[in-house]
Amino acid sequence: MATYILGAVLVVALIAAGRHIYRNFADDKHDCCGTESGCTSCTSCPHCGK
Amino acid sequence: MSSLAVALTGNPNTGKSTIFNELTGARQKIGNWPGVTVDKKIGYLSHQGRNISVVDLPGTYSVNARSPEEKIVIDYLLNEKPDLVVDVLDSSNLERNLYLTIQLLEQGIPLLLDLNMQDEAKRHGIRVNTEKLGAALGMPVVETTARSRDSIKTLLDVFTSTVMEKYQSSERVRAHIAKVDALKRSGLSGEALEEKIIEERYAFIDAVVADCVSVAGVGAETSEKIDSVLANGWAALPIFLVMLYAVFQITFEWIGQPLADALDEFIGGPVTDTVTEALESWEVADWMQSLILDGVIGGVGGVLTFVPLIFVLFFCLSFLDGTGYMARVAFITDPIMRRVGLTGKGIMPLMMGFGCAVPAIMGARALDSEKDRMTSILVTPFLTCGAKLPIMALFAAMFFPDNAANVVFIMYIVGVVMAIVAAKLLGGSVFQEQGSTFLLELPPYRMPDMKTVLLETWDKGKGYLIKAGTIIFAMSVLIWFLGNFNFNGMTEEMNESFLAALGTGMSKLFVFHGFDTWEAGAAIITGILAKESVVSTMGILYGVGEISAEAEDAVETAATLMQSGMATTFTTMSAVAFMVFSQLYTPCVTALGTIKKETGSWKWMGFSAAYMFAIAWVVSLLVYQGGRLMGF
């Protein structure tokens, strides 16, 4: 019984993970560094501010 | 409750982001500007019964709509018409900062001028007469010191009390606009017209500054003194290397690694034990126990262990970025970078590559010439990104327990050297010689705002956690399945599994590299999907995570690790060869996708995947065979 419950939990988690991966792919987003943009964090960096 | 839409604009290095972070704290949403991959940061707060939304527009020197950032700023201000536009100015550098201000005023956008960095201006003996400045431009002026709570409070009071409709451009600004209009009608066009207008704007600014700003004679600026050491001639380069080395020591020796070890022990010990007991007491089927313990905990847990390392490294890089030192790094490395066909400015996207190749590839956009950009995009993935870090850390800890930090440092250097060599080769052959330029502000040194550094660290590190919970989780289950099943169903012998078959195929390529086992082959295949998978695959196949966790200290860890299957299939030399190969081979699919998008060509993406694999194969072979010749 517990096996089936765990199996169901895993399947749900896998579907959620798959959805996230698919959404990233569809929206052209990346998880690296939190967001999708190149210059997220370097507002202090003159290079990105141009 | 009435709401209020505020937009922050201003030059880079004015403390604009610090103000944004201090205003909104963690109540931020990071999205995307439509059509371009530039971050759109919105924060929410309420003050005196009003809901305030604050947009942090990209920092720009002007709004000529030449770069995506400049276009975003002007489009947003003209089309979205926020209730309040705050122009954040560095008080000690008003002349250049006012350029953006006057450009916006020409567009008829009312501005709240925020004279920020009051503390620095005072130190430099700069006094701005705010009343005169307000009168000269016709706009309200407020003074702040970004990090002080009082300033933020003042700013919020001003936000809720200022009615922008009451303000109109001054006579002086209108006279300036009339002059600009006259120039536009004068028959000049294109560049020549634009240059005349730029001169006109600076003439206006010079006159205003002469009226409103007084400078008391002060000695050499602090930044000036620091630069005479950190950015002066040859001595600057060894200092830079020492700083980098310090970052590595902090990450891999002093702070990051001890935390990672503790987490590793926790996951391998209490967590695994509790889960094992629970699974047994619930009488869960054996295969499900294996899936959860070997697959999910072995795979995801193996990757999670490295989270402290990633966060500490990102913290160090964000901190350095916040001090203003990175611009100096670009300055002092430009002579070297230029000789290998890059530019000093390229050092900044490259440094981002130590976090993740994806933003680094995108960051190359800011480089001035097409050649610099393409070269940078193609060589960045050689660097050791956060996802490759676990591979290096794991192998170094196993095979060089006494010198782990130094070995990891050498691997980082291997990546950097390879990037430089590849840049030289690409620059000399694939790309035609093109002019490249270098123009960069050297901002004043500042103590970074801790809130900003921590938010940045979290922003960047978060992605790693999300990946562990999604793609690495899914991959781990997949790898477990492939490793435990074949066409006849579940198999006891991993050697007969699907994964063994796949890995064996791949391993044929590495007969002369010393790691032609199917496990290594499988890790290399999964690593293309996400580099963390190399470690999670190893974790699942060898059960490395569980074994290492039983040990009490580094020596014992090494001893137990050496008993695992992993230690017996790798020799010290083949481990080094495998590290070198992992360091250099084909970027992960996400990075490849970014290359495709940024270069706009499948050809360059394919080229990148193929040439990196080839280079990794050759260099790793040379290392292994060379090492053996030398008797290792």
Added chain:
Amino acid sequence: MTLREGTSGQRFVIRSVSDSPLKNRLMTMGLVPGTAVTVLRSAPLGDPMALRVRSYHLALRRDDAASIEVEAMA
């Protein structure tokens, strides 16, 4: 002379900026005729150079500085 030949500590006034791909950006950054420029220091091998312009610091390659015609200040 052009800014290219500037050495550390020298002060100049910009006479003109000649046509180059950087011209517009240089001017936007405040390097317009009449502006005072101080050469602060050089990177290893003498290039690029760091300047003080309008109370901020700017790094520029000497090849790019060649497009800036300057006159020495006393």
